[in-house]
Structure formats: structure tokens, C-alpha cells
Amino acid sequence: MQRSPYTPGEVTTFLPGRETHMRRLRSQMQLVADEGAFIARPRVFVGSRGVGKTSLLRYAQKAARERGLATVWITAGDADLLPVLSAELEKLTATWHSSAAQEITSLIRNLEFSLSIPGFGVSTGPSQRPAAVEAPGQALEALIAATARTLHKGGGGLAIFIDEFRTADHTALKALAYAWQHLRSQEGASVPATLVGAGLGHTSDVVTDAATFGERFEFIRLKDLSRDAAYEALAGPAETLGVTWHHSAIEAVLEKAHGYPHFLQLWAHAAWEAAGSPHPGGMITLGAVEASEDEVHDQLDVFYRTRWGKATPAERELLRAVAQQTSPTPRRADVAATLGKPTTAISMARRSLMDKGILDSPGRGLLSFTAPGFSDYILEHEGTED
Ligand SMILES: Nc1ncnc2c1ncn2[C@@H]1O[C@H](COP(=O)(O)OP(=O)(O)OP(=O)(O)O)[C@@H](O)[C@H]1O
Numbered sequence: 001m002q003r004s005p006y007t008p009g010e011v012t013t014f015l016p017g018r019e020t021h022m023r024r025l026r027s028q029m030q031l032v033a034d035e036g037a038f039i040a041r042p043r044v045f046v047g048s049r050g051v052g053k054t055s056l057l058r059y060a061q062k063a064a065r066e067r068g069l070a071t072v073w074i075t076a077g078d079a080d081l082l083p084v085l086s087a088e089l090e091k092l093t094a095t096w097h098s099s100a101a102q103e104i105t106s107l108i109r110n111l112e113f114s115l116s117i118p119g120f121g122v123s124t125g126p127s128q129r130p131a132a133v134e135a136p137g138q139a140l141e142a143l144i145a146a147t148a149r150t151l152h153k154g155g156g157g158l159a160i161f162i163d164e165f166r167t168a169d170h171t172a173l174k175a176l177a178y179a180w181q182h183l184r185s186q187e188g189a190s191v192p193a194t195l196v197g198a199g200l201g202h203t204s205d206v207v208t209d210a211a212t213f214g215e216r217f218e219f220i221r222l223k224d225l226s227r228d229a230a231y232e233a234l235a236g237p238a239e240t241l242g243v244t245w246h247h248s249a250i251e252a253v254l255e256k257a258h259g260y261p262h263f264l265q266l267w268a269h270a271a272w273e274a275a276g277s278p279h280p281g282g283m284i285t286l287g288a289v290e291a292s293e294d295e296v297h298d299q300l301d302v303f304y305r306t307r308w309g310k311a312t313p314a315e316r317e318l319l320r321a322v323a324q325q326t327s328p329t330p331r332r333a334d335v336a337a338t339l340g341k342p343t344t345a346i347s348m349a350r351r352s353l354m355d356k357g358i359l360d361s362p363g364r365g366l367l368s369f370t371a372p373g374f375s376d377y378i379l380e381h382e383g384t385e386d
């Protein structure tokens, strides 16, 4: 018996279909490490829930470490981001010799101080800017420059990773965008640093709203896997354990998962277990896939029901209208028309459903569900279940 090599709900290190992104990330880290380069455009991977953003970001972190860069990983959302970032940088520099560490500590205090000033920071009050005090963006710029340059003396550099980028607080987004904008034009030696993020599909709207420099970020959309990549995602992990998929079994799962990474893992894991967790030389047959069907359907039902449960009545109305469209990526205007409303009238519900990871905007003016099969679920249940 061998444990399933599939990873439903967990990040994975096997990333078929993401080769181009992985290659670019490797050369980006190499540039920072070998040439002390500053990567001027923060790269943010965006896409639907469960499409593989965190897995790719973890890969980027690994690539940075392999190049000898110091890495900081933050999952935004729980707390204000800048205090978390400065605490991570402080941890990083704790082992440094005293003068370098002292400089960083004083820059960190500076940043904390800028955050405590009403109008700038976390606590909002009347907007006053005492002349001698820096805004968080400036304080952050100085802190990152000093940290990265000191790291470079030891042959390294700084790589910052921010997951769930969309949920970062406004102050932090603004400060990060400001710092990155100004770090590129720093005088003297360049700052060996890079920032990579990941977030839901509409992250670009939120970042661009927060900071005018936001548009200088590079947003890269991760899509569902191509047929070849999905095939590889199923066959590859089994192969490393000496197990093969029968042709008909793999075809069945490809058909069911629609290239959506989360579903591929769910189906493959269930089929593996239904096949009796095969020994080397074993095979996953169509029978195993069929035997796992009830269990997977139960899980999918919970998956859809949870999402439906998170939607308010107004949001459900919008979801129903999206489900009724013939196109899988209907135009926002057509959805609004189905509801007999102007497009602006659905924008609040739309934004909220995007924040919840239920709807996505795959292109300008377009809408789609983030998971395949959700529209069938809504139509079958007529959206009446709670
Ligand atoms: N390239 C890939 N091939 C196959 N499976 C993948 C791939 N990338 C990720 N997965 C799988 O897809 C699922 C979702 O991955 P991950 O958590 O990285 O996605 P995510 O986009 O960060 O999701 P969320 O929006 O919920 O945070 C996991 O089960 C993971 O193992």
C-alpha cells in the first residue's frame, strides 16, 4: 500500500502547466542574487480560488532560497501587513553583527512610528503630516534598501512573498507601491530585492485603487490547466510511485475536472484510494474512478453548498443570473439585463462575490464562476437551498 501522491487542498511542488512561470521566477531570483538587481515590477499571480497560486508562490520562495536570497513570506489579511513585514525583517536581521542590525532596528522603529501617526497609518484620524516625519512608504523604502544592501554584502538579497495580496490593508498596499516605485530610482548601488505576490482575480483592481503606482505591478493570470498539463498532473505523481492510470480512467477524470487543479487533485486522490492505494506495478482503472464517484460528489456538494451559503440574498440573485447565461464567461451587461437592472446596480454584489472567491472576472466586463460545475449546481437546486 502506498500513500496517495495527490494533494487535495494542499500546496503541491509538482506544477505541470506552470513551466514558463517557473522558469521566469528562477531567472528573476538569479538576477537578484548574482547581479544584485532590483526587480522593478512586482509580479503578482492572480486567479480563481484553487487554481494553484500559493503553490506557485511557494515554488518562487524555494527558487529564491536556492539562489541564496533571504526570504520573507506573509499571508495578508489577518493583521495589518506592515507591522508583520517589519517584524519578519527584524527576525531576519537578528543574527547580524551589531552596527548593521542597529541600523535596521532604527529603520524599523521609524516605520512603526510613521504608522502610528494619525492620517498615515493604521489608526486613522485627521490627516496631518508633520514636516520631519516620513510617510510609511518612505520609511519602508529606506528599510528595504538597507536590509537588501546589507544582505548583498554577504552575497545575497531580499525576496518578499505576499500571498492573499488582495486582502492587504490599504496603508500597506500604498506603502509597498510607493516604496517599489522609489527603490527603482535610488541612487548608488542598486537594491537587490524582489517582491512576488498572489491573489484572487480582481487583485489588480484593488491594488490600482490603493495606489496610482499600482498599475506598474505586473499581474499574471493563472488559468485552469491545459489538457496536456492536467494529464501530467494525474499521471506524473502515480508514475513516480510505479503506478499507471488506465487510459479510460485518466480520460474520465480529465473530463470531470475540466483542468481545474483543485478538482483534479480531489478526483485523483479519491481514485487512488478506491484503487486500494496501489503497490508499484499497480493500475488505477475506470472501475476505481467510478467507485470513488459518490464520495467525490459528496465533497463537491459541500464545496458548492459552502459557497452558496456565503452569499447574501442579493448576491444569490446575481449568481442565479450568471448561471442562467449560455456563455461560461457572460458579459456583465447581459447578466444585469437578465435581472432588469443597469450594470452599476450589480457592482456591489459582484465585488463582494469576488472577495469571497465565488465569482471572477476573466476579462474586461466579463464574469465567470471560479469553479466548474457551480452553475449546474445552482440551476439544479434552483438556488433554493440554504
Ligand atoms: N500545476 C498544478 N497541477 C496540479 N495541481 C495543482 C497545481 N497547482 C496547484 N495544484 C493543486 O490545486 C489545489 C489548489 O492549489 P493552491 O492552494 O496552490 O491554489 P490557490 O490558487 O492558492 O487557492 P486559494 O485561492 O484557495 O488560496 C491544491 O490541491 C494543489 O495541490
Ligand SMILES: [Mg+2]
Pocket: 053, 054, 055, 163
Ligand atoms: Mg492560496
